[in-house]
Amino acid sequence: MxxxxxxxxxxxxxxxxxxxxxxxxxxxxxxxxxxxxxxxxxxxxxxxxxxxxxxxxxxxxxxxxxxxxxxxxxxxxxxxxxxxxxxxxxxxxxxxxxxxxxxxxxxxxxxxxxxxxxxxxxxxxxxxxxxxxxxxxxxxxxxxxxxxxxxxxxxxxxxxxxxxxxxxxxxxxxxxxxxxxxxxxxxxxxxxxQTFNTPGIREHALFLKDVADARKIRNRILACFEAAALPTTSDEMRKVLLNFAVVGGGPTGIEFGAELHDLMHEDLVRIYPELIPLAKITVYDVSDKVLPMFDEKLAKYCMETFRREGIAIKTQHHVEGLRPGPPKDSGVDTKECAHDCFTLQLKEEGEVGVGMVVWSTGLMNNPFVAKALRQISVLPENEVEVLEGGHDAVKAVQWEVKKDARSGSIMTDDRLRMRIQAQGDATDKSQAILKNVFALGDCAILEGTTYPATAQVASQKAMWLAKRLNKNDIEKSAGFSFKNLGVMAYIGSWNAVVQGGSGGNVSGRAAWILWRGAYLTKSVSIRNKILIPMYWFLNWIFGRDISRF
Amino acid sequence: MxxxxxxxxxxxxxxxxxxxxxxxxxxxxxxxxxxxxxxxxxxxxxxxxxxxxxxxxxxxxxxxxxxxxxxxxxxxxxxxxxxxxxxxxxxxxxxxxxxxxxxxxxxxxxxxxxxxxxxxxxxxxxxxxxxxxxxxxxxxxxxxxxxxxxxxxxxxxxxxxxxxxxxxxxxxxxxxxxxxxxxxxxxxxxxxxQTFNTPGIREHALFLKDVADARKIRNRILACFEAAALPTTSDEMRKVLLNFAVVGGGPTGIEFGAELHDLMHEDLVRIYPELIPLAKITVYDVSDKVLPMFDEKLAKYCMETFRREGIAIKTQHHVEGLRPGPPKDSGVDTKECAHDCFTLQLKEEGEVGVGMVVWSTGLMNNPFVAKALRQISVLPENEVEVLEGGHDAVKAVQWEVKKDARSGSIMTDDRLRMRIQAQGDATDKSQAILKNVFALGDCAILEGTTYPATAQVASQKAMWLAKRLNKNDIEKSAGFSFKNLGVMAYIGSWNAVVQGGSGGNVSGRAAWILWRGAYLTKSVSIRNKILIPMYWFLNWIFGRDISRF
Structure with a gap:
């Protein structure tokens, strides 16, 4: 070698x-x-x-x-x-x-x-x-x-x-x-x-895209309660610390609100009974409803359940910023900052003091896609299939990765192969694909479709691609098409909403059982298939652990 | 009110x-x-x-x-x-x-x-x-x-x-x-x-006194392996990254060395087979043997087992410092510091490049005991029992908390009540106890005894005190005396050493079963009594999880 x-x-x-x-x-x-x-x-x-x-x-x-x-x-x-x-x-x-x-x-x-x-x-x-x-x-x-x-x-x-x-x-x-x-x-x-460049969000909000994020959120919720339980904390400060804001009414935001409600009303209520009446959960969304991918009926059921559970849903609300410290007119001594809190700036309501903001709205393109994947210096001739422009174009044209105008995602053909096009102001209409480069998941869009950026689409595309590669029949096979298996969301107090891909809506306790069953089935390793129901059981019997470390 | x-x-x-x-x-x-x-x-x-x-x-x-x-x-x-x-x-x-x-x-x-x-x-x-x-x-x-x-x-x-x-x-x-x-x-x-003011230890070593410490160590071990697996890492740097030093040959240091060995040879060997030959574990101690509280025979058995497992034990070695970066003559490009490593300074060997140092030797008094508990301005008269000096002394004498001259720990009587004495140069021999203040655990010494600073002593004292307080018979009862139930330590590859309180030594596999049985029995909550064997089982079947977050 x-x-x-x-x-x-x-x-x-x-x-x-x-x-x-x-x-x-x-x-x-x-x-x-x-x-x-x-x-x-x-x-x-x-x-x-x-x-x-x-x-x-x-x-x-x-x-x-x-x-x-x-x-x-x-x-x-x-x-x-x-x-x-x-x-x-x-x-x-x-x-x-x-x-x-x-x-x-x-x-x-x-x-x-x-x-x-x-x-x-x-x-x-x-x-x-x-x-x-x-x-x-x-x-x-x-x-x-x-x-x-x-x-x-x-x-x-x-x-x-x-x-x-x-x-x-x-x-x-x-x-x-x-x-x-x-x-x-x-x-x-x-x-x-995607934070839409809202001031302070990147620095002070918490996200829910990774296990490390989940760990931060868990520690933060419990620290807010522990700080509120100190005798040195004023009641005004308690209300601020225990005001939890969720921005984004999609399944992630809704499920987080529901889980937080369960934690409070199943466990924390026994440990900090005097604090629970001060605690508040609010889900904000800019649009006029939550769970947009669900039927009107299920979305309403969710809003009704949240209302009963005491979780506020504020649609058509715009977040304009987030900064550390209490709101000016909250009655909280601004010197009382040993327990830092935050102020959420809303277009509709002005300043709101919060203990934590969980941000779960919108996606923004990975910088790798935005920057690294731009123009292509030289093409690998034998891996290019020219769609428009004739084979001469491979060398003559200056190529770039074809991206969705709105989201900036990579465009692919129905075989998930990356599309490329002549660079510049579209006088040259050359189009091609790179046969050995595939793009899927949230960073890619199958041209001509409007499949959502979900785990379901990503995982179906991945299964399809692996199968085709294993059989080595990408060229011959029919292209990928998404089979909608439905959507589901947990909405608290052992209730869920499930909307089947081919119609068929379920809500309430039965939907919750479907929800748990589906995710237990989909979990990957046997280890987790054993541990997940074990933790569901132990936390039901003994309560969730509230230690922070 | x-x-x-x-x-x-x-x-x-x-x-x-x-x-x-x-x-x-x-x-x-x-x-x-x-x-x-x-x-x-x-x-x-x-x-x-x-x-x-x-x-x-x-x-x-x-x-x-x-x-x-x-x-x-x-x-x-x-x-x-x-x-x-x-x-x-x-x-x-x-x-x-x-x-x-x-x-x-x-x-x-x-x-x-x-x-x-x-x-x-x-x-x-x-x-x-x-x-x-x-x-x-x-x-x-x-x-x-x-x-x-x-x-x-x-x-x-x-x-x-x-x-x-x-x-x-x-x-x-x-x-x-x-x-x-x-x-x-x-x-x-x-x-x-206790770091004995060794330069760099407080800043760069890891300890093993809390769950947060354990979390840091776990992440660090796995990060060292992941960094060593990168193609940009030189072999010299690999050897440094995978050199794990444990300072202190007591049960904590020995057990950590043993557990790290198991992790490497049961799990990491299948994931990074090419790296394991480069990895090394060394236990350093200043004294001439490890596990000083064990019989000579068991300590030897431990050293023999470690030798077979490839864990080096270096007794009579003195650590003089720890600094970031590789040793000067290690052949590691000092610019190659993207994966930071450390250099351990030993009196006997000079500079040794290490990926991690776990420090588990010695205890130092809590600053609260050293500083807050010094002189006592005014005594609560009705809670003082004067031992020497007559009751007039309560007011006449300037009191201080009586502490062990060597360790600085709080001295107590055999009812675990805090001892106080006349302050200063011992011309006044007044001695007393505070009847409503108790001290136990590692920060306290029962006067006249040499009970070790162990969990066993702490927990026996605590059980005794709670029982006496519950029966309200502290004054009448016989004082506390420690019942030595023995010591045990895990030494790797499913072997342990157990030394009964009344003689009776066990080593090897049988001792390992005793070890696991004892700690499972002593674990507190039912939740953990279920989870601990569950994790033992799952990690035996599927291997330990190696993810860092």
Whole structure:
């Protein structure tokens, strides 16, 4: 195996590119990695890219599928790919898959955090993994530049004097980069939370997209109650601390409100009985209703249930900002800031003091899609299928990734392959697809469809793609089409709303049983299939744990 | 009920002291707190110390026992006190009790974190709780000054611009204080880790005294492996990252080393097979053997087992410092610091590059004991029993808390009551005890004994004290004496060493079964008695979870 050349990047970082080799490892291959004996014998020569070398060795005759992202789309593709035919390598800043429908439950302790995640690296899977961010793609040579991202809270955050470094210092510290070659690339980088540049939201609101977010929310809710229980806290401050705002009336916001209500009225009421009357949950939404994807009847049922549970739903409300500290006219001594609270600025109501804001509205494109995937310098000729413009266009035209005008998402054909088009002001109408690059999940749109950005669509696309790749019949097969299996949402006090894909609405207790059954069935590992009902049972009997650490 | 007077403290903080009232609440009392209806009716008048007022109402005829600390001693006393006779109020910066013998298991994922903790506030207990630090004690009037301490990682750590505040800013931000009256005071504030002022240890080492510590260690171990698995990491750096140092050869250090070994050789070996040969665990101790409280034979068995498992034990080694970054002559590019590592400075070996240092050696007195409990301004005459010096001494003498000369721990008599003595240069030999102040756990020593600072002693003292208080026969009873039930330690690969209190040594697999059985039996809640074996089973079948968040 020959050592490859070093590129000098403009930023001064060294990127080491390895050729896509087909060398067979003579050693027993465990997943990506060659056995230690074999590894050590190569030590002297090639010490800096050990793991990529092993990836190359472990790959044998198989094609390498590099999957960017470990969410619903990426994790599903990686797991479903036939490891006899493909070497799946996941690149993601997060080493696990988060089972998002259960995040709201974990954020209040109905379930333990780890029941909502599955590690990408697993002793029962053959999926390779590098923890990092994709920085750039070289479509011509089939390589992705990856910036490593081992995010350890305890590491590198203190300087010599033991002081914590500032946030900037952490951000400036850019990880080293390396290049990974692919035969097929699957882009499933997902979306970020859209804050619409509302001042203070990014800094002070909490989100609910990851297990780490759920952990922050759980600690914050319980800290608000503990702070309110102190004799030094005034009643005005208590009301502010225990005012919980949820922005966004979609399923995530509604389910979080419902779970928070359950936590308060099933557990906290026994522990802080005097505080519960001061506590308040409000769901804000800009539109005129919540759960827009549900039937009018089910959305109304939800609003009615929330009203009975004492959760306020305020539609047609606009959040204009969030800042630390109490509102000016709240009667809270502004010097009384030992328990920090926040002030939510609403167009309709002015300042509202809150203990916590959970923001669950809107998606914004991943910077990788917005920036890295723009123009394409050189195309890989044999991987391009020109739709309009004739084959000469491959070389003549300056190409760019085709994106949805409104959302900026990657456009794909019905085989989930990335669409490209002639760059610029549309005088050249050339259109093509890249046959070895696929995009799915929240960062992609199948051209001509309006499939929602949901886990269901992502996971169906991923199943379809893995199946086609395994059978190697992408070109011949009928394209992907989404089968709507319905939507469901938990709405508190053991009630849910379920709307079947082919009609058929259920609400109330029966829907709740369907809800729990569905997510228990869909949970991935046997471990979690055992732990989830165990926690449901234990927390029903003994109450949720309220410790913070 | 009358509102009490405000003291002006030198620091400018206002402390609100409430009289110890015997008013009976007319309302149904749930634990400390009166029902909401009653609470709200008092709102107008007394809004700033609602919870203390409720404590006073909820107390009825009972004596109030204020317990400082929620460790083995404090938590046990609080749980065991008869709630018909006493109102137990725990004051602690930590809202839960940590079951310390299982912390090492949680730090590698053999058990989930919450299986090693029990919340002080519980819907099945009558124990009151304030989250705070004791600042000072007024023995004359029977009040403790408490500084609130709601430690929320998400709260107050960002300034207006969204930047994180520096560590100093966090420390300077002192919580507000309030006063809590007591009839009996139980001091169980425990100890801190003793770093012997070794440079860099406080800042860069990890400890194993709390669940939060265990969480940091778990994330750190796995981050080291993930960083070592990156192609951008050199082999030299891999060896540094995967070199784990444990300082202290007591049961905590030994058990952590053993659990880390299990994690590596049962789970990580299947996930990172190529990295395990580079990984190393070393236990350092200044003395000439480990597990000093065990028989020579068992300590040897442990050392032999560790040798077979590949864990190095280096006795008679002195740690002189710890700093971030690789050793100078390690061959690691010092610019290659994206994965920070550390350098341990040893007297015997010089610089050693490490990925993590777990420090588990020695105890140091709690600052509360060292500073707050020094001289006593005025004594409560009716609570003093003069041992030497005649009753006149109560007023004539300037008293101080009697402390152990070497460790600085509080001295008690055999009824665990705090000893006091004439201050100064021992010309006055007056000795006395405070009958309503008790000290136990790691911060106290029963005069004339050499009981070790262990959970077993703390919990036996706590059981004894609660029983005596419940029977109200402290004066009459025989004093406390420790019944040594033996010691045990897990040493890896399903082996343990157990030394019975009355002789009888067991080692190996049988001892491991005893070890697990003992801790399962001693675990507090039914919830944990169910979850602990469940996690043992699931992690045996499916492996430990390796996700970090």
């Amino acid at each position: 020959q050592l490859s050349h070093l590129h000098q990047l403009p930023l001064g970082m060294q990127v080491l590119t390895l050729p896509r080799s087909n060398l067979r490892g003579v050693c027993r291959v465990v997943g990506l990695t060659a056995s230690c004996a074999s590894r050590l014998s190569h030590d002297g020569q090639q010490r800096r890219c050990l793991t990529i070398q092993q990836a190359d060795q472990g790959r044998q005759d198989r094609q390498r599928v590099v999957i960017l992202g470990s969410g619903w789309a990426g994790y599903t593709v990686a797991r479903q790919l036939d490891s006899k035919k493909y070497q799946a390598v996941v690149v993601s800043p997060r080493s696990y898959f988060a089972f998002t429908p259960l995040l709201a439950s974990t954020s209040v302790g109905t379930l333990e955090f780890r029941t909502a995640l599955e590690p990408v690296r697993s002793r029962r899977s053959n999926v390779g993994f590098f923890q990092g961010w994709a920085d750039a793609v070289d479509f011509k040579n089939g390589t992705v530049t990856i910036e490593e991202a081992i995010d350890d809270q305890n590491r590198g955050l203190k300087d010599e004097s033991g002081k914590e470094k500032s946030k900037e210092a952490k951000q400036v510290k850019k990880g080293k980069t390396f290049a990974l070659s692919y035969d097929k690339l699957v882009i499933t980088v997902g979306c970020y939370s | 009358q509102l009490s007077h405000l003291h002006q403290l030198p620091l400018g903080m206002q402390v609100l002291t409430l009289p110890r009232s015997n008013l009976r609440g007319v309302c149904r009392v749930v634990g400390l707190t009166a029902s909401c209806a009653s609470r709200l009716s008092h709102d107008g008048q007394q809004r700033r110390c609602l919870t203390i007022q409720q404590a006073d109402q909820g107390r009825q005829d009972r004596q109030r026992v204020v317990i400082l600390g929620s460790g083995w001693a404090g938590y046990t006393v609080a749980r065991q006190l008869d709630s018909k006779k006493y109102q137990a109020v725990v004051v602690s910066p930590r809202s839960y009790f940590a079951f310390t013998p299982l912390l090492a298991s949680t730090s590698v994922g053999t058990l989930e974190f919450r299986t090693a903790l029990e919340p002080v506030r519980s819907r099945r207990s009558n124990v009151g709780f304030f989250q705070g630090w004791a600042d000072a004690v007024d023995f004359k009037n029977g009040t403790v000054t408490i500084e609130e301490a709601i430690d929320d990682q998400n709260r107050g750590l960002k300034d207006e611009s969204g930047k994180e505040k520096s560590k100093e800013a966090k420390q300077v931000k002192k919580g507000k204080t309030f006063a809590l009256s007591y009839d009996k005071l139980v001091i169980t504030v425990g100890c801190y880790s």
